[in-house]
Amino acid sequence: MSAFARVRELLRAELRQPAPQQLNTWHILGGLTLWLLFLEITTGILLMVYYRPSVDEAYESVLYIMNDVQLGWLVHEIHRWGAQLFILLVLVHLVRVYFHEAYRERELNWVVGVLLLLVVGAFAFTGTLLVWDQKAFWSTDAVRRVIAGVPLVGRAILYFLWGGTELGAGALLRFYVFHVGLLPWVAIGLVMAHLYLVSRQGLFHRTQLTRSPQTYADVILSGLIWVVLSFGIVLTLAVIFPRELSDRADPLTYESVKPPWYFLPAYGLLRLIPKAAGVAGAALGVLGLLAAPWLGRNSWVAWGLGMLGIAAVALLAAYGWRW
Amino acid sequence: MVSRLFIGAMLALALGGQAHAAQEQNSCLVCHSEIKVDYLESVHAAFAVTCVECHGGDSTVLDPRAAHALEAFFRGTPQRAEIPELCASCHSDPIKMKPYGLRTDQYAEYQTSQHGKLLAQGNTTVAVCSDCHTAHRVLPAWEPRSPVHPENIPGTCAQCHPQRDRSVHSQAIEAGNIKAPTCATCHGAHGTAPPGVENVSKVCGMCHITERSYFDAGPHKKPMDELRISECTSCHGSHTIEPADRKLFDTTCTNCHRANSKEQLVGQKIKTLLLTAEESLKEATYLLEQAQQKAVDVSAYRSRVIEARSYFLQALPVQHSLDIAHIEELTRRAKSIADDVRGGLHSLQGVFTIRLLGLTLVWVFLLLLIIVISLVLRERRGERL
Amino acid sequence: MNEKEAQGGYERRTFLSNLLGGALTVGVVGVIGAILAYLFPAERRVFNPARRRMRVARLDEIPIGKGKQVLFDGEPVWVLHLKGGWMALSAICTHQGCIVQWDEKRLTLSCPCHAGLFDANGNVLAGPPRRPLKRLRVSTVQGEIFIGPGEG
Numbered sequence: 001m002s003a004f005a006r007v008r009e010l011l012r013a014e015l016r017q018p019a020p021q022q023l024n025t026w027h028i029l030g031g032l033t034l035w036l037l038f039l040e041i042t043t044g045i046l047l048m049v050y051y052r053p054s055v056d057e058a059y060e061s062v063l064y065i066m067n068d069v070q071l072g073w074l075v076h077e078i079h080r081w082g083a084q085l086f087i088l089l090v091l092v093h094l095v096r097v098y099f100h101e102a103y104r105e106r107e108l109n110w111v112v113g114v115l116l117l118l119v120v121g122a123f124a125f126t127g128t129l130l131v132w133d134q135k136a137f138w139s140t141d142a143v144r145r146v147i148a149g150v151p152l153v154g155r156a157i158l159y160f161l162w163g164g165t166e167l168g169a170g171a172l173l174r175f176y177v178f179h180v181g182l183l184p185w186v187a188i189g190l191v192m193a194h195l196y197l198v199s200r201q202g203l204f205h206r207t208q209l210t211r212s213p214q215t216y217a218d219v220i221l222s223g224l225i226w227v228v229l230s231f232g233i234v235l236t237l238a239v240i241f242p243r244e245l246s247d248r249a250d251p252l253t254y255e256s257v258k259p260p261w262y263f264l265p266a267y268g269l270l271r272l273i274p275k276a277a278g279v280a281g282a283a284l285g286v287l288g289l290l291a292a293p294w295l296g297r298n299s300w301v302a303w304g305l306g307m308l309g310i311a312a313v314a315l316l317a318a319y320g321w322r323w
Numbered sequence: 324m325v326s327r328l329f330i331g332a333m334l335a336l337a338l339g340g341q342a343h344a345a346q347e348q349n350s351c352l353v354c355h356s357e358i359k360v361d362y363l364e365s366v367h368a369a370f371a372v373t374c375v376e377c378h379g380g381d382s383t384v385l386d387p388r389a390a391h392a393l394e395a396f397f398r399g400t401p402q403r404a405e406i407p408e409l410c411a412s413c414h415s416d417p418i419k420m421k422p423y424g425l426r427t428d429q430y431a432e433y434q435t436s437q438h439g440k441l442l443a444q445g446n447t448t449v450a451v452c453s454d455c456h457t458a459h460r461v462l463p464a465w466e467p468r469s470p471v472h473p474e475n476i477p478g479t480c481a482q483c484h485p486q487r488d489r490s491v492h493s494q495a496i497e498a499g500n501i502k503a504p505t506c507a508t509c510h511g512a513h514g515t516a517p518p519g520v521e522n523v524s525k526v527c528g529m530c531h532i533t534e535r536s537y538f539d540a541g542p543h544k545k546p547m548d549e550l551r552i553s554e555c556t557s558c559h560g561s562h563t564i565e566p567a568d569r570k571l572f573d574t575t576c577t578n579c580h581r582a583n584s585k586e587q588l589v590g591q592k593i594k595t596l597l598l599t600a601e602e603s604l605k606e607a608t609y610l611l612e613q614a615q616q617k618a619v620d621v622s623a624y625r626s627r628v629i630e631a632r633s634y635f636l637q638a639l640p641v642q643h644s645l646d647i648a649h650i651e652e653l654t655r656r657a658k659s660i661a662d663d664v665r666g667g668l669h670s671l672q673g674v675f676t677i678r679l680l681g682l683t684l685v686w687v688f689l690l691l692l693i694i695v696i697s698l699v700l701r702e703r704r705g706e707r708l
Numbered sequence: 709m710n711e712k713e714a715q716g717g718y719e720r721r722t723f724l725s726n727l728l729g730g731a732l733t734v735g736v737v738g739v740i741g742a743i744l745a746y747l748f749p750a751e752r753r754v755f756n757p758a759r760r761r762m763r764v765a766r767l768d769e770i771p772i773g774k775g776k777q778v779l780f781d782g783e784p785v786w787v788l789h790l791k792g793g794w795m796a797l798s799a800i801c802t803h804q805g806c807i808v809q810w811d812e813k814r815l816t817l818s819c820p821c822h823a824g825l826f827d828a829n830g831n832v833l834a835g836p837p838r839r840p841l842k843r844l845r846v847s848t849v850q851g852e853i854f855i856g857p858g859e860g
Contacts, residue, residue, distance in 0.1 A: 046743065046746055049746075049747060068745055069746060069749075070745045070748065071742055071745055071746045072746060074742075075746055079562050134724070213704075214525075214704075218700060218703060218704075219704070221696055221699060221700050222696075222700060224696055225693050225697065228689050228692050228693055228696070229689075229693065231689065232685070232689045234685055235685060236682060236685075236686070239678050239679060239681075239682040240682075241680075315660060395852075460727070466740065500838070502836060502838055522750075530836065531822075531823075532822075532823035532835070533820070533821070533823045623782065624782075625782035625783070626779050626782045626783060626784060629783065629784065629800060629805065630784075630807065632805060632806070633805070633807040633820075633821070635804040635807065636804055636806045636821040637820045637821050638804075640822070641820070687734070688731075688734070688738075691731065692732075692735065694729060694732050695724065695727050695728050695731055697777060698724055699724045699725060699728050702720065702721055702724055
């Protein structure tokens with residue numbers, strides 16, 4: 001047997017493994033986020049070919065990608081819309097896991113998942129600035145003002161993340177390095193840990209397992225349908241709703257910008273509560289999310305807390321949006 | 324001129340110390356404290372020109388009687404009629420003025436002015452030096468506080484001549500463009516007189532050089548000179564000059580020419596040429612801005628719009644020659660370039676349709692793929708049952 | 709389940725899995741093709757945001773007193789050969805944006821629209837403009853003249 005045939009046999013054996021019967025569409029969400037991560041990394045690498053991370057050239061190089069590079073507009077838009085869908089799916093996945101109470105006995109994997117959510121947020125935050133247009137500049141600068149208002153550690157955070165207290169050439173390069181150099185490794189490491197824990201701890205409690213008519217090949221095939229669908233959706237969004245870049249970032253022309261939808265709850269919170277307290281509130285929220293498996297030991301309490309949390313986030317988002 | 328003013332300012336600073344010493348001994352300021360503030364700010368104070376130069380008397384004694392003594396040539400407040408001569412006693416003296424780099428012809432000019440002529444006839448209500456320059460707080464014209472600074476001249480003249488104009492010129496002045504003409508630019512500063520009919524085009528032509536040269540080359544010049552019709556102001560007005568507009572062709576031609584006469588039709592023809600070019604240019608500029616916002620690379624079109632705009636702006640002064648061929652040439656160039664840009668920018672927007680077509684094709688493929696996958700899935704389930 | 713049905717089922721299964729494999733191959737090839745098209749640099753338009761210099765002419769092509777008008781980043785620029793050296797000035801009049809012309813006899817740049825007049829260093833000599841013409845960097849490298857962004 002050739003080496004290739006041996007590997008094929010191994011894979012086939014894996015695919016022939018029976019899959020749990022309870023496995024349904026909800027469980028595809030996690031796999032789908034993995035596919036979107038792959039899509040983001042691929043288009044991200046492609047964008048790196050033409051993107052130039054300097055204040056003088058960033059905006060122009062994005063214009064170049066969008067106008068002159070063949071299919072450059074498409075790669076750019078897929079990266080952008082793919083990211084939106086990615087964030088949405090990660091959030092839905094989190095809510096799904098919470099209300100299915102799938103975190104029970106998998107507390108560590110829950111923590112890894114929440115960390116991944118934070119990494120995704122960091123990806124979105126650092127990526128927005130890179131186009132270096134007015135919207136990107138002023139929405140990032142608004143965050144700078146918030147962080148600068150944090151007592152004691154604010155300045156230190158700014159020096160670390162921004163490379164100084166001003167949003168400028170140094171900050172752009174740093175954001176770029178975070179976005180393409182540091183965060184991908186963190187994300188890949190966490191995803192591997194996430195998947196490893198899933199495969200070790202199983203999708204279901206052993207007691208719930210029954211004989212199943214489906215194998216993992218069936219699961220992967222039905223997942224493929226969703227992959228194809230989500231790809232189509234991203235393509236459609238990319239073609240029909242292309243982003244219109246605003247003007248080149250000009251630090252001397254203020255523009256009031258609303259944050260993207262996924263940061264609206266935090267924005268609403270900061271609008272509601274004065275600066276340092278608001279930042280503390282947001283940090284408390286993240287800590288609460290991390291500690292969810294321990295807070296909700298009782299099923300009723302877990303559901304109550306979960307619904308309260310979702311209501312609070314939705315209200316804050318609505319407040320931030322209306323502001 | 325700027326450098327000379329600058330030297331003047333430096334001199335004022337340098338001489339400040341010496342002037343200060345002179346003011347220490349100036350006893351007038353002890354009693355006349357109401358004038359002290361104004362006077363000490365003036366350029367005269369800075370150059371140690373003291374009270375006695377104009378008012379006579381003795382500034383070294385504190386006794387009012389001795390200071391105001393006629394033996395000390397005390398003059399008191401000068402009569403209005405004698406003010407120009409009094410100022411001229413220094414300001415017309417080339418030797419005295421040489422260190423300050425000032426001209427000395429103001430008095431001679433004043434005597435030729437309407438103000439000066441009426442004063443010579445005994446009319447003392449006309450403006451004398453102190454009416455424009457103030458009596459005690461005399462400031463150089465370049466200082467923004469000075470009443471003869473370009474921005475303040477309209478207000479200064481309006482003290483007596485209340486017909487403040489709302490012309491393009493005064494709007495430019497108010498907007499801070501000190502290159503724009505004030506009252507004095509057209510009427511003269513010291514030699515004020517309304518420009519005669521025969522001189523209007525020369526006065527306007529000081530700045531509107533191209534307009535004037537095209538006008539002089541055109542058919543209006545000779546008959547208007549012969550009939551002594553004021554040249555620029557007949558169409559543009561004098562103190563109420565509005566921004567030049569194509570509408571003027573509808574309102575002013577018929578002042579002299581009959582409606583539907585050959586001459587009036589020439590005016591309408593020029594108006595149409597300019598308007599069509601202007602519209603085309605406006606739309607091209609608008610599309611360019613739109614495309615820029617949609618992140619379409621327009622650098623190839625930017626220079627062309629600049630070019631078209633340049634041709635159009637060149638055509639504007641040529642109007643005054645009434646040379647239709649020349650105007651047509653320039654507007655045609657502006658319009659053809661602008662149309663070109665419009666076409667190019669429009670075709671950039673057609674790209675969207677092609678993208679939609681591609682998307683549809685991709686969806687057809689993706690749907691087929693989904694159908695095939697579900698067929699395979701069904702087949703596998705059926706196999707197990 | 710008889711022999712024939714089994715035979716037909718097997719054929720259908722092979723057909724379907726081949727169809728799926730083929731369709732996936734087409735998809736992957738399409739994506740790879742798109743990526744290759746993306747990676748192949750576009751030649752349609754000249755665009756270079758990092759452009760730091762543009763060749764204007766050979767040194768001997770522009771004698772002293774002459775000038776050459778070129779386009780740099782979509783804006784017309786005059787490159788002048790003066791007695792004292794080279795000068796690169798934006799050809800856009802600072803008054804209303806007309807394109808100024810180089811007058812070889814008078815050594816001035818004059819605007820045809822409102823008679824603005826600039827000297828060969830870009831300073832305003834007369835007319836309505838208030839600001840001098842924008843200067844660009846100009847330099848000679850190996851017998852050739854180049855211009856670039858930035859103050860000259």
